Amino acid sequence: MIDIKLVRDEPDRVRASQTARGEDPGVVDAILAADEKRRSSLSEFESLRAEQKVVSRSVGAAMGAFQKAKKAGAADADHLEKAAHHARAQAGELSEQVKSLEADAAQAGAELATLLRRAGNVIIDGVPGGGEDDFVVLETVGQARDFAAEGFEPLDHLALGERLGAIDMERGAKVGGARFYYLTGVGALLELALLNMAMAQATANGFTPMITPTLARSDIMHGAGFMDAHAEEVYRLEADDLYLTGTSEVALAGYHADEIIDLSAGPERYVAWSACYRREAGSHGKDTRGIIRVHQFHKVEMFSYCRPEDAEAEHERMLDWERQMLAKIEVPYRIIDTAAGDLGGPAARKFDCEAWVPTQGRYRELTSTSNCTTYQARRLNTRERDPNGSGTRTVATLNGTLGTTRWLVAILENHQQADGSVVVPAALRPFLGLDVLTPLT
Known part of the structure; x- marks a missing residue:
């Protein structure tokens, strides 16, 4: 399949190749749109996953503080317990969101791969245009x-x-x-x-x-x-x-x-x-x-x-x-x-x-x-x-x-x-x- 970097950097060259082959040059725009969708999905996924990691660490810290306060019989143990449960619930919600975004990114990647496979190899400069009889x-x-x-x-x-x-x-x-x-x-x-x-x-x-x-x-x-x-x-x-x-x-x-x-x-x-x-x-x-x-x-x-x-x-x-x-x-x-x-x-x-x-x-x-x-x-x-x-x-x-x-x-x-x-x-x-x-x- 063709190089996505080539499509990004030289879309007109790829369009010209498709046209010379007698194939649809519109696939180039579809590829670029799918690429943008994939990159956007990946960016959202990675951003939320980073937030998930921070929240996950806070869950561990909150549970540790609660266990320590409970063992010491501290007055704020109940408050710390609620905070720990809230952090855990937040982490669970983020986990589901991350999974959803990961699936979206994977689907966008699959759509891009399918489109890239639709495009023929980019012809080398000097190849004659036309069909079977135009050699x-x-x-x-x-x-x-x-x-x-x-x-x-x-x-x-x-x-x-x-x-x-x-x-x-x-x-x-x-x-x-x-x-x-x-x-x-x-x-x-x-x-x-x-x-x-x-x-x-x-x-x-x-x-x-x-x-x-x-x-x-x-x-x-x-x-x-x-x-x-x-x-x-x-x-x-x-x-x-x-x-x-x-x-x-x-x-x-x-x-x-x-x-x-x-x-x-x-x-x-x-x-x-x-x-x-x-x-x-x-x-x-x-x-x-x-x-x-x-x-x-x-x-x-x-x-x-x-x-x-x-x-x-x-x-x-x-x-x-x-x-x-x-x-x-x-x-x-x-x-x-x-x-x-x-x-x-x-x-x-x-x-x-x-x-x-x-x-x-x-x-x-x-x-x-x-x-x-x-x-x-x-x-x-x-x-x-x-x-x-x-x-x-x-x-x-x-x-x-x-x-x-x-x-x-x-x-x-x-x-x-x-x-x-x-x-x-x-x-x-x-x-x-x-x-x-x-x-x-």
């Missing part, structure tokens, strides 16, 4: 093949996959329903080779490899920002109140929840291999053929914890690692700066890498990297010792994908030959053990 192309790499000049019409990845004995959608649908599939034979080996290559690259660059849980508790899902605008995309196991994760980003974001981590030597970087699950709600009729949009897939995900002032530089490093992976599979691609209205709630900026898909005649997203600044870590209470020595502060988190099942689409289509075979990119060959994938006879 800015930053870079285009490689040239699409001219299949007509080569004398044949390219097959799509499913037709190729079926001829290679690599993809079986029919049996996938028989077992799991629509948007499920089997990777078989060289298809399974190709995915394993791709993801192993991704893991090898990441570990060579200092990432700690991880195999993560694919079920997460509600608080971790909310903390990572996956239960806000896109809750309908998530599978829930109601009997256990657990959620199937759509990316290992969730588990990695929760790894250091409620911890103080040491970033004095630089970012803490993890790379995880996991199965991922998405309901694809609202995608009826979109990408129904093949494995572009499915309910279950595998993914290798980078995740970094770093100091807030280092986050933008770390974002560029993540993007460069993605470039290296795309170069290894030898496909034409472009990098886009995603528009604010197409960002998820946690992201302050996101770069997408889109590969050319010949049979669709367009670029399709293969990977992305997001700078979530302090948004996730604030929700999950992940901090570091402030380098300036003033307690702790929230860290920044970033994520980026190094390989998914969808990459097989780009590999198969861009490297196909006229005879239906597929040339394996050179960097993949040591991981796959094959130079060419040949059709089944």
